[in-house]
Amino acid sequence: xLVALASLAPAPKESVNWESTQHLFIEGENxxxxxxxxxxxxGCVKMIYNDETFFYICLDDEIPQAALDALPLDKExxxxxxxxxxxxxxxxxxxxxxxxxxx
Numbered sequence: 268x269l270v271a272l273a274s275l276a277p278a279p280k281e282s283v284n285w286e287s288t289q290h291l292f293i294e295g296e297n298x299x300x301x302x303x304x305x306x307x308x309x310g311c312v313k314m315i316y317n318d319e320t321f322f323y324i325c326l327d328d329e330i331p332q333a334a335l336d337a338l339p340l341d342k343e344x345x346x347x348x349x350x351x352x353x354x355x356x357x358x359x360x361x362x363x364x365x366x367x368x369x370x
Contacts, residue, residue, distance in 0.1 A: 275303055327352055340365040 275293065279285040282292075293300050323338065325348040335357060340346065346361055350369040353361070361367045 323347065325349075325352065330357070332357065335361065342366070 282288065293304070323344070323346045325346070328349065328351065330348060330352045338344075338346075340361070342365060344365040345368060346365050347368045347370065353369070358367065358369070
């Protein structure tokens with residue numbers, strides 16, 4: 268059984284477009300955060316970014332360019348997404364910035 272010792276707290280003043288965003292950014296110790304998310308978001312998570320090993324997983328059907336531009340990508344970062352989520356220009360651009368894996 269996963270038992271979290273922490274809780275999630277919204278931060279509207281630190282957020283961009285708080286009222287309309289469909290994304291959630293959580294900062295914290297990896298295992299504790301995953302425990303917090305497990306019950307409420309099991310089967311619903313579309314993207315995970317783990318800062319320590321530098322990888323992103325995005326399962327959205329389409330990824331807006333603005334979302335890609337906001338990511339701190341470099342040659343050490345792995346970005347995994349659906350092949351259909353990116354257009355050809357986005358794929359080329361990402362492949363030059365990071366290690367791109369499409370599924």
